[in-house]
Each structure stands twice: as structure tokens, then as C-alpha cells.
Amino acid sequence: MAVAILPDGSRKEIPDGSTIKALADGIGKRLGQAAVAGEIDGTVVDLTTRLTGEKQVKILTDRDPQALLVLRHSAAHVMAEAIQRIWPGALLAYGPALDNGFYYDIALDQPISSSDFARIEKEMASIIAEDRPFVRYELPFAEGLKRLEAEGNRYKVDNAQRAQQAGSACLSWYVTGEKGRNWEDLCMGPHIPSTGRIKGFKVMSVAQSHWHGDVTSDRFQRVYGTAFFDKKQLDEYLHLLEEARKRDHRVLGPQLGLFAIDDAVGQGLVLWKPKGAVVRQELQNFISEHLRRQGYHQVFTPHIGRLGLYKTSGHFPYYRESQFPPLVDREFISQKAAEGCSCAQLSNLMEAGEIDGYLLKPMNCPHHIRIYASEPHSYRDLPIRLAEFGTVYRWEKSGELGGMTRVRGFTQDDAHLFCMEEQVPAEVLGCLELVKIVLGTLGMNNYRVRVGLRDPDSAKYVGDPAQWDRAEAACLAAAQSLGVAFTKEPGEAAFYGPKIDFVVKDVIGREWQLGTVQVDYQLPQRFDLSYIGADNKSHRPVMIHRAPFGSMERVIGVLIEHFNGSFPLWLSPVQAIVLPISQKTSAFAQQVMEQLRAAGVRVEMDDSADKIGAKIRSASLQKIPYQLVVGEKEAAVNKVAVRHRNADQGQLDVEELLARLQQEIATKGVAEAVV
RNA sequence: GCUGCCAUAGCUCAGUGGUAGAGCGCGUCCUUGGUAAGGACGAGGUCGAGGGUUCAACCCCCUCUGGCAGCUCCA
Numbered sequence: 001m002a003v004a005i006l007p008d009g010s011r012k013e014i015p016d017g018s019t020i021k022a023l024a025d026g027i028g029k030r031l032g033q034a035a036v037a038g039e040i041d042g043t044v045v046d047l048t049t050r051l052t053g054e055k056q057v058k059i060l061t062d063r064d065p066q067a068l069l070v071l072r073h074s075a076a077h078v079m080a081e082a083i084q085r086i087w088p089g090a091l092l093a094y095g096p097a098l099d100n101g102f103y104y105d106i107a108l109d110q111p112i113s114s115s116d117f118a119r120i121e122k123e124m125a126s127i128i129a130e131d132r133p134f135v136r137y138e139l140p141f142a143e144g145l146k147r148l149e150a151e152g153n154r155y156k157v158d159n160a161q162r163a164q165q166a167g168s169a170c171l172s173w174y175v176t177g178e179k180g181r182n183w184e185d186l187c188m189g190p191h192i193p194s195t196g197r198i199k200g201f202k203v204m205s206v207a208q209s210h211w212h213g214d215v216t217s218d219r220f221q222r223v224y225g226t227a228f229f230d231k232k233q234l235d236e237y238l239h240l241l242e243e244a245r246k247r248d249h250r251v252l253g254p255q256l257g258l259f260a261i262d263d264a265v266g267q268g269l270v271l272w273k274p275k276g277a278v279v280r281q282e283l284q285n286f287i288s289e290h291l292r293r294q295g296y297h298q299v300f301t302p303h304i305g306r307l308g309l310y311k312t313s314g315h316f317p318y319y320r321e322s323q324f325p326p327l328v329d330r331e332f333i334s335q336k337a338a339e340g341c342s343c344a345q346l347s348n349l350m351e352a353g354e355i356d357g358y359l360l361k362p363m364n365c366p367h368h369i370r371i372y373a374s375e376p377h378s379y380r381d382l383p384i385r386l387a388e389f390g391t392v393y394r395w396e397k398s399g400e401l402g403g404m405t406r407v408r409g410f411t412q413d414d415a416h417l418f419c420m421e422e423q424v425p426a427e428v429l430g431c432l433e434l435v436k437i438v439l440g441t442l443g444m445n446n447y448r449v450r451v452g453l454r455d456p457d458s459a460k461y462v463g464d465p466a467q468w469d470r471a472e473a474a475c476l477a478a479a480q481s482l483g484v485a486f487t488k489e490p491g492e493a494a495f496y497g498p499k500i501d502f503v504v505k506d507v508i509g510r511e512w513q514l515g516t517v518q519v520d521y522q523l524p525q526r527f528d529l530s531y532i533g534a535d536n537k538s539h540r541p542v543m544i545h546r547a548p549f550g551s552m553e554r555v556i557g558v559l560i561e562h563f564n565g566s567f568p569l570w571l572s573p574v575q576a577i578v579l580p581i582s583q584k585t586s587a588f589a590q591q592v593m594e595q596l597r598a599a600g601v602r603v604e605m606d607d608s609a610d611k612i613g614a615k616i617r618s619a620s621l622q623k624i625p626y627q628l629v630v631g632e633k634e635a636a637v638n639k640v641a642v643r644h645r646n647a648d649q650g651q652l653d654v655e656e657l658l659a660r661l662q663q664e665i666a667t668k669g670v671a672e673a674v675v
Numbered sequence: 676g677c678u679g680c681c682a683u684a685g686c687u688c689a690g691u692g693g694u695a696g697a698g699c700g701c702g703u704c705c706u707u708g709g710u711a712a713g714g715a716c717g718a719g720g721u722c723g724a725g726g727g728u729u730c731a732a733c734c735c736c737c738u739c740u741g742g743c744a745g746c747u748c749c750a
Contacts, residue, residue: 103745111679207745208678215677215747222678222745250743255686263723263741319750363750397676398741400748494750518750582707609706610713617711631709643710 004057014051021047021193024059034061036197036229037070037190044070046136046190062197062229072097074134074192075124075201075227077176080104081183082123083223086116092185093155093211093220100237101226105209107155112221117203120223124201131196132177136189144171148186155211155218156186163188200234201227244510249560250403256565256622258556258573259404268401268408270553275573278602279559280552282571284389286441286668287413287548290434296385296415301367303391304358312526313366317353324395324408326350328357364390365545368416369527372541377531382541383419383427389552390414404557405512411552417544418529421467424542425474428500428517431546432482435502435515438548443670444562446505451479452492461495463521471519471542472498496522506562514555517546566623566645570665577624578605578640579615581631588635592628592654599658601665620646626661 004012004023014023020038024031024047038045039058044066051057060067076095079102084090087108095104106112112120139147141164148157160171174191175184192198202225209222228234245251253259258276265271272280291298307326310316316323328346332355336346349355361367368386377384391411400406417427439447453472454461461468475498479486486500493499499518503511520543523529530538549555559567569575576596580589589605596603604624606615612629619627627643634640634651642649642657652660 113680115680205744206679209746210677213747219678219746224745267741315750322749365750394749397748399676399678399746402743406749496750513749579710581709584707609704609708611706611708612710613708614712615710620711627710629710633709641710646711648710 002051003054004051005054007058012057016052017050019048019050020045020057020059023051023057027059031059031061035059036062036064036067036192039066044190046134047193048136049190067192068229069097070190071192071198071229072102072227073190074195075198075225076102076104077134077174077183077185077187077191078124078127078195078198078201079120079203079223079225080106080185081127081176082120083108083112084183085123086119087112091153091155094159095185101204101224103222103224105155105211105220105222107218107220112206112223114206120203121201124203127176128195128198128201130177131194132182133194134189134191135175135177135179136172136191137175137179138170138172140170144186159186197229198227199229200231201225202234202238244561247561247564248403249405249557252560252565253404253557256560256573258560261403266408267398268396268406270404270407270409276556278573279556279567279571283549283552283555284413286570287438290437291385291387291415294385294430294434296387298387299368299371301361301364301371301388301390303361303393305361305366307353307355307357307359309366309370310359310362311353313363313369313523314526315362315366316359317351319362320351320353322394322396323362324360324393326353326355326357326359328355332356360393361390362392362394364388364392364412364414365416365523365543366527368414369523369529369543372416372418373527373529377418377541379420379531379533379539382531383417383423385415385417387413387415404553404560407551407553410554412547413549413552414545414547417546418524418531418541419544420531420533420539421470421542424471424519424544425477427544428474428519429478429481431517431544431548432478432500434546435517435548436482436484439502439504439515441668441670442559442562443568444504444506447484448503448505449479449482449484449486450489450492450501450503451475451486452494452499452501453488453490454493454498455491458491461493463496467521468498471521475500475517475519494518494520496520504558506558507564510561512554512558514550514558515546515548516550517544519544566625568668568670569625569661570668572623572625573602574604574622574624575601575661575665576603576626576628577619577622578603578628578630579612579619580605580607581612581629583607583609585630585632585635589630592630592640595654596658596661599662601658601661616643626657628657 001013002016002018004014006012012023014026021032021035024035035047037060038047038049039060040049040055073096076097080092080095083106087110089108091107093105093107096102145157145160148160163171171186172188173184174187174189176182176195204224204226206221206223209220211217211220226237256275257273258279259273260271262271288298307316328350371386372384389411391409393409396406396408419427454468479500497519499516501513502515503513505511524540524543529541531541533539578589578593580586586607593603593605606619616627625645629641629643639651639653640657642652
């Protein structure tokens with residue numbers, strides 16, 4: 001007899017060699033029907049897997065997230081079969097399940113386009129309608145490899161060899177139906193019992209990918225799809241995508257007049273329009289206030305610096321690929337021209353950085369370092385915390401650019417802390433607390449923290465191992481005391497020191513890397529920074545780089561989506577709008593507006609010829625939090641009828657309203673309703 | 676950067692080898708209306724840029740620029 005220990009701890013004896021399906025049927029008819037796959041000692045397996053000995057067993061139904069992955073992997077097979085029906089020459093490579101669907105990498109000369117999706121879906125539907133079972137069979141490596149080689153699909157041969165290296169016992173195939181008659185694919189499984197379990201599916205997109213993710217290697221067409229146990233879940237998913245699309249900052253930002261990206265200005269360069277500038281300015285004021293409280297000093301530095309500065313810092317030429325090309329000194333060019341230097345030679349000199357010229361700054365640290373170095377320092381001065389909303393420029397590859405979250409010019413809420421090594425733990429902690437306050441104020445409490453540590457086996461990290469140990473310990477201790485979940489990520493440290501990244505999840509579940517805190521021993525050394533210690537000797541300070549938001553562009557892009565454009569009052573570009581019922585009350589409306597404006601509220605007035613319903617509609621579409629309706633009834637008693645985020649608040653005195661607005665602004669209340 | 680798709684009015688998009696259309700927005704006028712769209716009229720387009728094929732190109736071909744998706748990359 002075999003023994004299955006079920007998740008509730010109960011033991012179930014069944015004949016040795018029974019399948020999981022039989023076990024499920026034995027527990028209950030409905031469980032047997034609902035069963036999709038099994039889990040033995042934590043490994044997901046087919047329902048046809050046979051049980052021996054004593055094992056922890058779980059029956060997976062369509063409610064289990066792991067079962068959804070199985071379904072999607074099976075859907076990938078169905079899609080691959082459909083594609084091969086249409087294009088018999090298509091070579092399959094690899095087709096895994098994903099969190100939100102699946103894909104299959106396919107080598108096919110003819111491009112698959114979105115106009116082909118309907119055809120693919122039609123073939124898939126017919127395969128699903130046949131409700132064919134997934135049947136596994138196995139072959140020993142030698143025999144299996146021989147067969148794959150004969151079939152001439154080197155990707156599958158490669159997959160098989162990798163399976164062998166990974167220690168698999170044999171090779172397995174899955175037939176969708178009857179062996180020898182139906183479609184099959186080399187696959188480790190597991191799969192759902194039959195194709196009919198796929199009730200909702202859709203081919204989503206197609207894109208290019210590369211074999212083993214190597215750009216220089218063979219190219220595949222990666223066809224993405226998604227699948228669900230239930231058509232309704234598919235519809236919900238598609239609806240969610242639609243919602244996400246609607247709150248996309250690239251759509252909402254221009255719609256709300258926050259920013260524009262203009263081809264004439266350049267790819268990845270953001271134009272902040274007046275309303276977007278308000279949001280940014282408010283955020284910067286908010287950070288500045290905390291900087292003052294934490295003993296920072298704000299500085300300003302130029303957008304460019306001499307090339308030599310970045311050679312010292314190591315940014316040039318090491319990172320020249322991701323920098324704008326240098327601005328070459330005019331006289332240097334003339335002199336080289338006089339010497340008979342060709343364009344190609346000049347270009348080579350530029351690549352090598354062997355020119356006199358300037359660089360658009362890719363980072364603020366060298367400038368801040370030169371501020372530090374501009375005067376001698378005593379240990380009594382430390383830590384010195386220099387902060388700047390510093391604009392940097394990076395030559396992101398054109399394919400990487402997108403909206404405000406990936407741009408070529410952006411402003412970091414940057415700061416560099418110069419301290420003694422023993423001050424590192426306290427300073428790192430202070431930085432983390434700042435990030436926590438900043439994110440918490442915006443209601444972004446759903447984040448995780450990654451502590452990037454060095455990979456002890458890698459040579460890319462510079463500096464003294466003992467120093468690394470202390471810095472890593474400080475980062476870990478600080479992360480721990482923060483009281484939020486964090487993960488250690490060996491190999492993710494910067495080459496100059498460990499770092500702590502904040503990855504924020506927005507309201508629709510997408511993750512964004514925002515804030516970062518990095519410990520750096522390297523730059524102080526490169527720039528030969530020093531301070532005079534209590535022992536009257538020269539010592540090397542440690543630097544900490546930190547940016548709670550990372551970049552103003554990215555954080556505001558994320559915030560637009562997080563709030564769906566309905567910013568909390570303190571950030572709203574227009575906080576209130578006065579809506580006169582008719583022009584009879586426009587004088588009173590004007591007076592209300594002026595009164596609020598004089599008190600510092602960002603208020604406007606809709607004096608158009610529209611009726612009140614249309615005025616409310618357009619104010620609502622602009623997501624203006626307070627709509628102040630004034631008609632003859634209000635004018636008579638010197639009040640306004642208040643709508644707050646489309647909820648009627650009744651009539652209020654202007655003074656009462658003002659007090660309420662000021663209170664809400666001062667407390668930086670997060671919008672309670674995301675409309 | 677690579678691959679695929681895309682580019683028509685301020686926005687969202689129709690459309691045809693014989694030099695263009697809708698809705699929204701915008702302007703003017705009428706209406707002065709009470710909580711998410713009152714009505715009429717009107718203006719607005721080198722059909723992304725450059726080249727080619729053609730009697731004729733917004734449409735077909737090539738190049739470029741830009742956008743989207745993905746791959747790869749992100750100090």
C-alpha cells in the first residue's frame with residue numbers, strides 16, 4: 001500500500017501504484033472531477049503520476065495558482081500545435097507558462113503578425129473542442145536524442161541535453177491525444193488531463209526573442225498568449241488590462257496636461273507642462289522639508305562637467321555606451337584639424353576619451369564630491385550630507401525608452417553623504433527611514449526591499465573584503481530594523497559597494513524600482529577624499545548615495561498610474577474649480593475664486609457658456625478634487641455647494657471650506673477614493 | 676540596438692492608385708440652464724520626413740524619424 005498524507009494532515013492508504021487521479025476520485029467524486037494536477041512532496045505532477053511509499057500529496061484544482069501554470073503550459077502546447085498546422089515548417093524551441101499567460105518561442109522565417117492571431121485561435125479552439133488527453137511517454141536519453149537529431153530541431157536537442165545535464169532520469173514527450181496519431185512535443189510536463197479544460201484563451205502578442213536570451217544567437221518569434229480555467233476569468237483579465245491601459249501615464253499625463261514628450265525636442269526628453277510642474281514642485285518641496293529636518297544641505301551644480309572629471313570617477317570611458325557623446329572643445333577640434341586629423345581619427349579619440357571637452361553629466365556624484373573636496377574637513381564636520389535635485393542625462397538605447405519611466409534626461413532627488421566608516425550604519429538607517437516616510441506619505445506601502453550583496457565568487461567587486469563585510473552587515477541591519485520584508489540578493493551589489501533598493505507595487509500590481517541607497521568606498525578613493533580624524537591624521541571618508549524617489553520623472557509617472565490621475569489634494573495641479581450655474585453668478589464665483597486663491601489654494605473657474613452638468617463633467621474628467629457650484633441660492637447666503645471627488649458635500653461657507661482645504665493639504669491626506 | 680506592428684485634424688480613429696472623412700475637442704452665435712455631454716454654424720490636414728515606381732501615390736517599394744510590444748540592457 002502507498003500512503004498519501006493530505007494537506008489537512010490526514011493519511012490515506014491506497015494500493016501501491018495508484019494514480020493521483022484515483023486518489024482524488026477516492027476522496028470524493030467532485031474532487032476527482034475538479035482535479036487538474038497533483039503535488040507530491042511539493043513537486044507539481046500529472047494526475048496520472050503513480051504513488052508509491054509515503055508521500056505528502058496535494059490535489060490541485062482550478063483554484064490553485066500552480067494549477068493555472070500547468071493549464072497555461074498546456075495551452076502553450078495547444079498553441080504550438082495550432083501554429084504548426086498553419087506553418088508546418090515552424091520549429092519549436094521553448095514554451096513556458098508565465099504569471100499572466102504563456103509564450104512559445106518559434107523559429108519561422110515568415111513573420112507571424114497580429115492579423116494571424118484569429119487563425120491561430122481558431123485552430124486552438126478546434127484542438128480544445130476535441131478534448132484530447134495529454135499523454136506522457138518516456139525514452140532513455142540515447143534513444144531520445146537520436147530521434148531529436150533525426151528530426152533536425154537543434155533547439156529541442158539542446159533542451160534535451162540541458163535536461164540531461166540538469167540530472168533528469170530520461171526524456172519525456174507529451175502527446176496531445178493518441179501516440180503516433182496526434183501532435184507531440186518534448187516536454188518535462190506536467191500537463192492538465194485534457195485540452196478541454198482550457199475554457200478561456202487568447203493569443204495576445206508576438207515579439208522577437210533570442211535563443212538563450214543571447215542577442216547574437218538565433219532569433220525566434222515569441223508568441224504570447226493567456227489561458228484560464230474559466231472564460232469569465234479571461235474576460236476579467238482582459239478588462240484589467242484595459243483598465244491598466246486607461247490609467248497608463250502615457251495616456252493620462254498628456255490628457256491631464258501634465259507633460260509632453262516632443263519629437264522635435266528629442267526622444268526620452270520630458271517637457272513638464274505647468275500642471276505637471278506643480279506636482280513635481282510640491283514633491284520637491286516635501287522632500288526638501290525632510291532634508292532640512294535630517295540635516296542635509298542643498299546644493300546646485302551644473303549639467304555638464306569636464307571629461308576628465310568622469311575619467312577620474314570611472315564613468316568615462318567605462319560607461320560611455322550609456323552616455324551622450326562628449327561635447328568637444330572647439331579649439332581642440334581646430335587644432336586637430338590643423339594637424340590633419342580625420343573625422344574617423346577624431347571619433348576614435350572621442351571614444352577613448354582622449355579629447356578636451358565636456359560631458360552631459362550621467363550622475364551627480366562627481367560634482368558633489370568636488371564640493372566636498374573644495375575645503376578641508378574635520379571629523380567634527382561629518383557626516384556632510386549634500387542634496388540636489390540634480391538633472392542627469394543617459395543615452396538609453398532607443399528601444400528602452402518609454403513615457404516618463406525610462407527617459408534620457410531626468411532629475412534625481414539625489415544626495416551624497418560623506419561620513420566616517422563607523423557612521424555608516426546610522427546614516428544608512430536614516431536614508432531608509434526617509435524613503436519609508438516619503439513612500440508612506442504617498443500611500444505606497446506595498447513595496448519590497450532588495451539588499452544587493454556582493455557575490456563572493458565574483459571578481460568584479462573592488463575594495464577590501466573586511467570593509468565589504470561591515471558595509472553589508474550595516475545594510476542588512478538597517479533593512480531589518482525597517483520592519484518590512486526584504487530579500488538578500490547576492491551578486492546584485494554595485495561594483496563599489498552594497499545597495500538597498502525599494503521596489504514599489506502600484507495599485508494594479510505592477511512593480512517599479514524607485515528609491516535606492518548605496519554604500520560606496522570606491523569614489524572617495526578615486527578622488528582621494530579625506531578628512532582629519534581625532535588622531536590628527538588623514539582618513540578616507542565613506543560615501544552613501546541615496547535617492548528616495550530615484551527620479552522625479554519616474555516617480556511621477558508611477559504616481560499618475562497609482563492615483564489614476566486623481567492626486568491627493570496637496571499634489572493636485574488644480575485643487576478646486578468654481579462652477580457658476582449661469583453668468584448671473586459669475587461675479588460671485590469670481591469673488592470665491594479670488595478669496596481661495598489669496599489663501600494659497602490652486603483654484604480656477606469655469607466661466608464657459610456650458611450648462612452646469614457639462615461643467616461638472618469636464619472638471620471631473622480633469623480629476624479636479626473640489627468642484628464648487630455657485631448659483632443664486634449660494635450667492636444669496638454667501639456659500640458654495642461643494643462636490644468632493646464627485647460626492648455632494650452640501651453647502652459650506654467659503655471660510656469653512658478654506659479651513660477644510662488647508663487641513664487636507666497640510667496633512668497630505670492620500671486620496672481616499674481613487675476615482 | 677534587434678524583431679514585429681504602427682504613423683491620416685489638437686485627441687481617438689474610418690478610408691481610397693484619380694490630391695480626404697467621423698466623433699470628441701476648439702471658435703462664433705443662440706440659449707442663462709441646478710449636479711457627468713443644450714443647440715446651430717464654422718475653422719482646422721504638405722495624410723510623419725525624404726527618395727523611388729506610375730500619366731497619376733495618403734494608398735505600392737526603399738531609407739529615415741518617431742510610437743507601441745517584446746528581447747537585450749539599466750552606473
